[in-house]
Amino acid sequence: MKLLSRLLTVCLVCGVSVSVMASDIAVRGDRVYTAAGGPIENGVVIVRDGKIAAVGPAGDVAIPDGMVVVDAAVVTPGLIDAHTVVGMVGFLSQDNDQDYLERSAAIQPELRAIDAYNAREPLIEWLRTFGVTTIHSGHGPGEIISGQTLIAKTTGNTIAEAVINPAAMVAATMGEGAVMSGNDGRNTPGTRGKVAAMLRTELLNAQAYAKKIAAAEDDDEKEPPARDLKLEVLAGVISGEMPMLVTAHRHNDIMTALRIAEEFNIRMVLDGASEAYLLLDEIKAAGVPVIVHPAMARAGGERENLSFTTAEKLINAGIPTAFQSGYEGYVPKTRLVLFEAAMTLPHGLTFEQALAAITIDAAKILGVDDRVGSIEVGKDGDLALYDGDPFEYTSHAVGTIIEGVQVSDRTK
Amino acid sequence: MKRPSGLLTTLFLMAAAVASAEPTAFVGATIMPVADAPIDNGVLVIDGGKIVAIGAGVRVPRNAEVVDVAGKVIVPGFVDTHSHIGEPAGADRSSPIQPEARVLDSINVRDAGFKRALAGGITTVNLMSGSGHLMSGQTIYVKLREGNSIESIAYKKDDGSVDGGMKMANGTNPRRDPPFPGTRGKSAALVRQKYVAAQEYMAKIERADGDAEKMPERDLAMEALVEVLNGERIVHHHTHRHDDILTVLRLQQEFGFRVVLHHVSEAHRVAKEIAAANAPVSLIMIDSPGGKLEAQYIDFENAPALERAGANVGFHTDDYITDSRLFMRMAALGVRAGMSRETALRALTLAGAEMLDLDDRIGTLERGKDADFVILSGDPLSVYTRVQETWVEGVKRFDLDDPDDRAVAEGGFGALQPSFVHEFHGYEEGH
Numbered sequence: 044m045k046l047l048s049r050l051l052t053v054c055l056v057c058g059v060s061v062s063v064m065a066s067d068i069a070v071r072g073d074r075v076y077t078a079a080g081g082p083i084e085n086g087v088v089i090v091r092d093g094k095i096a097a098v099g100p101a102g103d104v105a106i107p108d109g110m111v112v113v114d115a116a117v118v119t120p121g122l123i124d125a126h127t128v129v130g131m132v133g134f135l136s137q138d139n140d141q142d143y144l145e146r147s148a149a150i151q152p153e154l155r156a157i158d159a160y161n162a163r164e165p166l167i168e169w170l171r172t173f174g175v176t177t178i179h180s181g182h183g184p185g186e187i188i189s190g191q192t193l194i195a196k197t198t199g200n201t202i203a204e205a206v207i208n209p210a211a212m213v214a215a216t217m218g219e220g221a222v223m224s225g226n227d228g229r230n231t232p233g234t235r236g237k238v239a240a241m242l243r244t245e246l247l248n249a250q251a252y253a254k255k256i257a258a259a260e261d262d263d264e265k266e267p268p269a270r271d272l273k274l275e276v277l278a279g280v281i282s283g284e285m286p287m288l289v290t291a292h293r294h295n296d297i298m299t300a301l302r303i304a305e306e307f308n309i310r311m312v313l314d315g316a317s318e319a320y321l322l323l324d325e326i327k328a329a330g331v332p333v334i335v336h337p338a339m340a341r342a343g344g345e346r347e348n349l350s351f352t353t354a355e356k357l358i359n360a361g362i363p364t365a366f367q368s369g370y371e372g373y374v375p376k377t378r379l380v381l382f383e384a385a386m387t388l389p390h391g392l393t394f395e396q397a398l399a400a401i402t403i404d405a406a407k408i409l410g411v412d413d414r415v416g417s418i419e420v421g422k423d424g425d426l427a428l429y430d431g432d433p434f435e436y437t438s439h440a441v442g443t444i445i446e447g448v449q450v451s452d453r454t455k
Numbered sequence: 456m457k458r459p460s461g462l463l464t465t466l467f468l469m470a471a472a473v474a475s476a477e478p479t480a481f482v483g484a485t486i487m488p489v490a491d492a493p494i495d496n497g498v499l500v501i502d503g504g505k506i507v508a509i510g511a512g513v514r515v516p517r518n519a520e521v522v523d524v525a526g527k528v529i530v531p532g533f534v535d536t537h538s539h540i541g542e543p544a545g546a547d548r549s550s551p552i553q554p555e556a557r558v559l560d561s562i563n564v565r566d567a568g569f570k571r572a573l574a575g576g577i578t579t580v581n582l583m584s585g586s587g588h589l590m591s592g593q594t595i596y597v598k599l600r601e602g603n604s605i606e607s608i609a610y611k612k613d614d615g616s617v618d619g620g621m622k623m624a625n626g627t628n629p630r631r632d633p634p635f636p637g638t639r640g641k642s643a644a645l646v647r648q649k650y651v652a653a654q655e656y657m658a659k660i661e662r663a664d665g666d667a668e669k670m671p672e673r674d675l676a677m678e679a680l681v682e683v684l685n686g687e688r689i690v691h692h693h694t695h696r697h698d699d700i701l702t703v704l705r706l707q708q709e710f711g712f713r714v715v716l717h718h719v720s721e722a723h724r725v726a727k728e729i730a731a732a733n734a735p736v737s738l739i740m741i742d743s744p745g746g747k748l749e750a751q752y753i754d755f756e757n758a759p760a761l762e763r764a765g766a767n768v769g770f771h772t773d774d775y776i777t778d779s780r781l782f783m784r785m786a787a788l789g790v791r792a793g794m795s796r797e798t799a800l801r802a803l804t805l806a807g808a809e810m811l812d813l814d815d816r817i818g819t820l821e822r823g824k825d826a827d828f829v830i831l832s833g834d835p836l837s838v839y840t841r842v843q844e845t846w847v848e849g850v851k852r853f854d855l856d857d858p859d860d861r862a863v864a865e866g867g868f869g870a871l872q873p874s875f876v877h878e879f880h881g882y883e884e885g886h
Contacts (some may be wrong), residue, residue, distance in 0.1 A: 134745030
């Protein structure tokens with residue numbers, strides 16, 4: 044009682060209502076797209092203590108006294124970039140900070156993204172300026188298994204402040220990307236057949252490793268195997284705890300990925316998938332979601348057959364699909380999922396489908412839809428604000444809110 | 456008696472030729488001629504590959520084929536001032552300055568890049584060699600008409616020779632081991648030395664005053680540089696950093712060549728200086744800063760900053776850096792940053808034509824100009840808008856309703872073959 048009265052006194056002195064905190068904010072939108080039902084005209088979103096406390100038409104949702112209010116023409120959930128290497132690479136492409144790909148061996152699942160991610164990398168700010176609030180970043184394509192990925196908010200000064208899943212997926216590559224990965228002939232594959240054989244061999248090793256651990260747990264007489272960081276991670280893949288993110292572009296490489304997913308009963312997410320439109324039935328039957336290549340990715344090499352219509356075909360086939368900014372290695376150093384999704388609008392995707400693929404559907408594929416991806420009570424207060432149709436080039440991002448804190452007020 | 460009858464016969468034959476090639480009238484579209492204010496419910500009449508009439512109340516010739524384009528938007532064919540479609544290759548690794556190398560001698564006219572360009576509404580391109588040299592060779596201006604050889608699609612000068620510019624670069628891309636420069640100071644010194652030599656070569660020609668005996672020995676490099684010095688051949692200069700931009704302007708002032716600045720990542724820092732030098736700028740709009748040191752400060756803001764300063768602004772794809780099919784979005788991103796709509800559309804069309812010295816033929820929809828135009832489904836600045844048709848010299852070269860053309864516009868299995876699209880596997884010398 045004494046403590047409470049003292050707290051009240053302090054707050055009265057500072058002249059702020061007792062209930063308003065730094066991570067409280069009210070957002071009014073002429074139109075609010077929640078990604079959980081139809082748009083709300085004249086909508087209000089109340090964020091309290093970083094979480095969405097209320098959402099609805101202005102007539103139904105009262106804004107508490109003293110709460111900071113931000114207005115925008117259009118409000119959407121904070122955008123999600125379902126696959127990037129931002130934070131893992133310095134934006135100026137200098138040799139000393141390109142930490143998305145370790146070339147010393149073809150299979151290194153033990154490489155953790157959290158040991159490399161730079162939360163202060165300038166491109167993170169660039170993404171959040173356009174409304175991106177959550178990214179799936181980490182080791183990129185280019186080796187059979189290049190390492191782990193993480194999921195982070197586009198804020199925070201340290202990985203600890205930013206991260207929401209420190210070990211999201213294991214990143215793998217099929218096809219030319221993995222074949223060309225061999226830089227010096229040391230235990231690196233030279234053919235597609237060898238890529239698959241090496242990956243299957245390592246997954247078998249992980250199965251055996253997991254069996255030994257289980258056996259030792261059941262039987263006090265048996266010694267558990269010596270800890271092996273690589274096999275520990277792959278055992279997580281085998282058990283289904285951790286999905287495998289497989290970058291594959293050509294149709295034959297996509298089939299190889301699906302074949303291995305079935306053989307080892309692993310949770311797989313397809314990445315890139317330039318020729319996915321040739322395999323809609325197969326991908327759907329396998330129950331594998333797709334993080335499709337950037338719509339504006341260069342149509343070269345193993346992506347020579349990519350299409351602006353791939354996302355539309357996947358989504359209308361009922362395959363869970365999200366967009367990514369991807370990785371090009373040069374200019375532009377990152378793309379924006381906002382613009383990549385926009386590019387599908389003249390190619391058949393509806394506004395709602397395109398928005399879902401960079402919000403709620405991306406959140407589901409990444410397994411973080413309990414926290415982000417839609418404007419629903421109880422979820423994180425992550426919002427993107429625009430002065431018009433977010434997908435139109437001539438509209439602007441005008442504000443970004445992460446967990447109730449306005450992290451960008453730039454007009455861009 | 457004989458002569459007049461011959462003249463009459465000629466006139467008769469000419470009349471027959473005109474009658475057999477009937478004019479076409481495009482009726483009902485919003486026409487954005489760039490030379491003038493937009494025309495609602497306009498009429499565009501073309502004949503013999505040229506525009507013969509344009510306006511709101513234009514009478515449709517009785518013999519014209521009438522095309523109903525109500526609800527569509529017609530704009531001039533786009534001019535891409537900097538592209539690498541068709542595999543252009545100029546200088547090799549032997550030295551940093553090779554003005555004698557012509558991309559004319561390298562173009563693959565069957566490259567699917569030309570189809571991608573048409574799908575993006577582009578009707579004229581400047582094909583250039585790369586930026587890994589201080590001077591990587593002679594560029595070529597190409598009209599995207601149908602053709603089996605580079606000669607058949609190249610713009611020609613009055614003397615029948617192919618038309619083009621000279622590619623130059625400064626900053627980090629041309630820097631490497633000797634004989635290439637290792638510093639910016641050395642880069643400028645090498646270029647100046649070459650231009651001084653060209654000035655002397657030109658002086659010898661002038662002193663010869665038409666006397667073949669007194670002419671200097673033929674020298675391919677010097678001949679090309681004389682064309683640069685006398686203003687016939689425009690320098691297309693890759694440059695990014697503010698100080699490198701000013702170095703280009705300094706050399707331009709010293710030697711008096713005509714220059715177009717390309718990329719110009721830090722244009723927003725020296726917009727006034729660029730405008731004061733009357734140097735046109737061809738910008739590229741990139742979706743994020745970085746990717747290389749010199750693009751650290753690239754910003755959509757370049758477009759409005761240059762417009763405010765009064766500089767002539769155009770855009771380019773740098774295809775394969777950005778895809779020719781997406782050229783229109785450059786203008787829209789410029790408007791996003793604050794550029795006016797008029798200047799943005801001009802930057803896709805007339806500004807580029809001026810930068811290639813072709814504005815007497817292309818860049819606007821005006822009577823007498825080439826019938827190069829694009830039929831759009833809507834506002835050129837909207838993401839929802841598609842290129843419906845691209846016409847070059849009165850011939851439909853891209854039609855979204857044609858399944859093969861649609862495949863090029865959208866991509867898909869085998870749609871872009873044969874094609875050469877460079878893939879980046881990490882940092883490389885670039886464009």
